Amino acid sequence: MTKLEQIRAAEARLLLSTYDRNPILFTGGEGVYLIDEQDERYLDLLSGIGVNALGYGHPAIVEAIARQSRALIHISNLYYHEGQAELALRLTERTGLDRAFFANTGTEAWEGALKLARAYAGVKRSEGANIGTKFLALEQSFHGRTFGAMSTTYKEKYREPFAPVVPGVEFVRFNDVADLRAKFSNDVCAILVEAIQGEGGVRPLTQEFFAEARSLASSTGALLIVDEIQAGMGRTGKWCAYQHYGIDPDITTLAKPLAGGIPMGAVLCTEEVARALHAGMHGTTFGGGPLACAVAIAVIDTIEKEGLLAHATEVGDYFQAQLRALARRHDSILDVRGKGLMVAAELDSAELAKLAVAEMLKRRILINCTSDTVLRFLPPYILERAHVDTAIQALDEIFTAHAGAHAAAPSQGGQIHG
Numbered sequence: 005m006t007k008l009e010q011i012r013a014a015e016a017r018l019l020l021s022t023y024d025r026n027p028i029l030f031t032g033g034e035g036v037y038l039i040d041e042q043d044e045r046y047l048d049l050l051s052g053i054g055v056n057a058l059g060y061g062h063p064a065i066v067e068a069i070a071r072q073s074r075a076l077i078h079i080s081n082l083y084y085h086e087g088q089a090e091l092a093l094r095l096t097e098r099t100g101l102d103r104a105f106f107a108n109t110g111t112e113a114w115e116g117a118l119k120l121a122r123a124y125a126g127v128k129r130s131e132g133a134n135i136g137t138k139f140l141a142l143e144q145s146f147h148g149r150t151f152g153a154m155s156t157t158y159k160e161k162y163r164e165p166f167a168p169v170v171p172g173v174e175f176v177r178f179n180d181v182a183d184l185r186a187k188f189s190n191d192v193c194a195i196l197v198e199a200i201q202g203e204g205g206v207r208p209l210t211q212e213f214f215a216e217a218r219s220l221a222s223s224t225g226a227l228l229i230v231d232e233i234q235a236g237m238g239r240t241g242k243w244c245a246y247q248h249y250g251i252d253p254d255i256t257t258l259a260k261p262l263a264g265g266i267p268m269g270a271v272l273c274t275e276e277v278a279r280a281l282h283a284g285m286h287g288t289t290f291g292g293g294p295l296a297c298a299v300a301i302a303v304i305d306t307i308e309k310e311g312l313l314a315h316a317t318e319v320g321d322y323f324q325a326q327l328r329a330l331a332r333r334h335d336s337i338l339d340v341r342g343k344g345l346m347v348a349a350e351l352d353s354a355e356l357a358k359l360a361v362a363e364m365l366k367r368r369i370l371i372n373c374t375s376d377t378v379l380r381f382l383p384p385y386i387l388e389r390a391h392v393d394t395a396i397q398a399l400d401e402i403f404t405a406h407a408g409a410h411a412a413a414p415s416q417g418g419q420i421h422g
């Protein structure tokens with residue numbers, strides 16, 4: 005038995021069957037490459053689902069982990085350490101929000117945001133405002149797997165097995181302004197959006213829809229909450245994707261790349277909203293620990309020092325341009341979209357999307373497929389044009405072979421049945 009086979013057998017016996025893993029055993033990483041047990045290198049265009057923004061083994065991350073782990077890894081939130089205020093300052097300066105709460109994951113940050121919105125609505129009611137407790141979320145949204153987050157996540161498959169979900173959530177058709185207006189009322193305490201839906205297929209909000217959500221929320225004192233867990237922290241070329249729209253949320257959430265692979269999430273909000281929480285209402289044992297804070301500070305400083313926002317924009321634009329050129333050669337690519345290094349190509353069939361991911365893997369290039377037909381690319385921000393060229397050439401070969409096989413299929417079929 006190989007080492008991989010042994011691990012697969014052990015996992016099959018010992019773990020809950022929550023993941024359908026690819027049969028590869030990774031043992032290392034360097035830059036934009038993952039390295040398997042045989043020392044084979046894989047070009048990683050997924051970066052641990054949008055986490056490893058600086059790639060693998062970046063000296064700034066390695067150094068921050070080494071330095072901070074020698075000093076302090078964990079102290080709980082009963083005491084002070086240097087990192088939380090320092091990180092909060094960096095995040096508030098870059099997001100336009102005023103205060104931060106630190107969590108450990110995306111879903112947990114989102115739970116914090118939902119709780120904050122309900123608490124704020126309670127404060128407003130106590131001050132005489134006519135405002136309810138309902139959340140308006142969007143169709144195709146994804147906000148996480150814990151109960152509150154799952155209840156605001158659209159797809160039935162994530163919610164239905166765990167019913168009853170948290171009540172008080174209604175879904176609005178994506179980018180449908182009329183549906184948003186029809187469903188909005190004084191019952192709503194918050195409108196929940198991703199500026200660019202991630203799991204929903206890399207779909208950006210329209211300016212019109214986003215602006216309407218902002219203005220409806222403001223009209224009653226409800227909140228606009230923008231989930232930047234996948235799109236935020238520089239992936240789209242700005243710190244937050246909502247900054248492309250010039251729209252200010254009341255609350256935003258960050259996670260994935262925030263601490264360069266060390267688990268961390270954050271809720272950021274305005275001073276006005278922050279008054280809804282006081283000591284004891286919300287908290288976490290691990291959140292905002294010294295190690296995660298030190299690494300997040302290093303991530304932010306490195307993104308700035310290395311000019312990675314501009315780089316993500318430049319290489320992302322190139323990536324999209326190359327995919328568009330590919331789409332002109334292959335009818336099976338229906339659409340190319342995204343922002344910065346959050347990029348997608350929508351294909352005409354789920355079968356082809358699955359095949360493309362598998363064929364890319366055979367060529368040692370990691371991508372994934374979301375929403376059945378959408379090839380998704382969330383590479384490290386240090387990606388270069390040459391890596392894009394490698395991926396495009398591989399996709400070209402795959403689509404060409406597929407088209408060839410399909411063109412050949414009818415005659416082959418004719419022979420078989422003839």
Ligand SMILES: Cc1ncc(COP(=O)(O)O)c(C=O)c1O
Nearest residue numbers: 109110111146147148202233234
């Ligand atoms: C937009 C968005 N929100 C929330 C989450 C949940 O984050 P986590 O998996 O860290 O709990 C994700 C994860 O994919 C996400 O993309």
